[in-house]
Structures are given as structure tokens and as C-alpha cells.
Amino acid sequence: MSIVVTAGQHSPQFEPVLAKVRVPRIGLGRPRVRPNRVRADKAYASRKNRAYLRRRGIRCTIPDKADQARNRQNSDLAAVGHRASTRSTTASGTRWSAGSTAS
Structure with missing residues (x-):
């Protein structure tokens, strides 16, 4: 998991949060930076976010508005x-x- 702290009601931070994700591997090797799946709430249901996930090959579960x-x-x-x-x-x-x- 990762978190990005912003001041007040700053613009959505979907991409910066995903950029900070690091999943350590068991044993040696670099940490994974691409999760298998992302689950988010309705606030992240925009075309831009879905297109970003498709480009990176990440499956998503985001309910439609x-x-x-x-x-x-x-x-x-x-x-x-x-x-x-x-x-x-x-x-x-x-x-x-x-x-x-x-x-």
C-alpha cells in the first residue's frame, strides 16, 4: 500500500499513489511496482484513471457512478x-x- 498526503481538497492523486506502490519479493530481486489489481471507490471512476490502468496492464474494480x-x-x-x-x-x-x- 502507499499514501500521498496533500493539502486540503487537492486534485486527485491516483497516479502518484500508484507510482509509489512497492511490493517486496520473497528472497532476492527488485520490488514489484505494478499491482495485479486495483480496487477503488466511485471517486476514481474517471476515463483518465481507467485508461492509465489499461496502459499499465493493471486490472481494476471500480464501481460506476x-x-x-x-x-x-x-x-x-x-x-x-x-x-x-x-x-x-x-x-x-x-x-x-x-x-x-x-x-
């Missing part, structure tokens, strides 16, 4: 002719199917 999920679902409906989206829109990770959504 309700308004972003709703907007994405509405745009998916418009793009595919009003079919239900199969993209995960809940924090629990369950997938929605065409049979479980109201059209």
Missing part, C-alpha cells in the same frame, strides 16, 4: 436501436441481459 452508467446505457440504447446493453452497470458486477431489463 450512477449518472455515468445511466448515460452510457442511454447512449447504448440509441446506438443499437433500443436493445438492452449487456455491459455491466452495477457495483456488484452482475451483467444485465435483454430479459432482465425493461424496454
Whole structure:
């Protein structure tokens, strides 16, 4: 784990915190600097943070913000002719199917 202390409500520090992560290896060798997975709260659900994790090959578990999920679902409906989206829109990770959504 790592922590970065800032003054007050400073801008988000997602990348600097991940840059400080060091996981020591058992025995000899440099510490790992890339975690297998990152778990974060809704505050870190931005495109920028998700793109950063994808670039570094880090898997993530970050719940979607309700308004972003709703907007994405509405745009998916418009793009595919009003079919239900199969993209995960809940924090629990369950997938929605065409049979479980109201059209």
C-alpha cells in the first residue's frame, strides 16, 4: 500500500499513489511496482484513471457512478436501436441481459 498526503481538497492523486506502490519479493530481486489489481471507490471512476490502468496492464474494480452508467446505457440504447446493453452497470458486477431489463 502507499499514501500521498496533500493539502486540503487537492486534485486527485491516483497516479502518484500508484507510482509509489512497492511490493517486496520473497528472497532476492527488485520490488514489484505494478499491482495485479486495483480496487477503488466511485471517486476514481474517471476515463483518465481507467485508461492509465489499461496502459499499465493493471486490472481494476471500480464501481460506476450512477449518472455515468445511466448515460452510457442511454447512449447504448440509441446506438443499437433500443436493445438492452449487456455491459455491466452495477457495483456488484452482475451483467444485465435483454430479459432482465425493461424496454
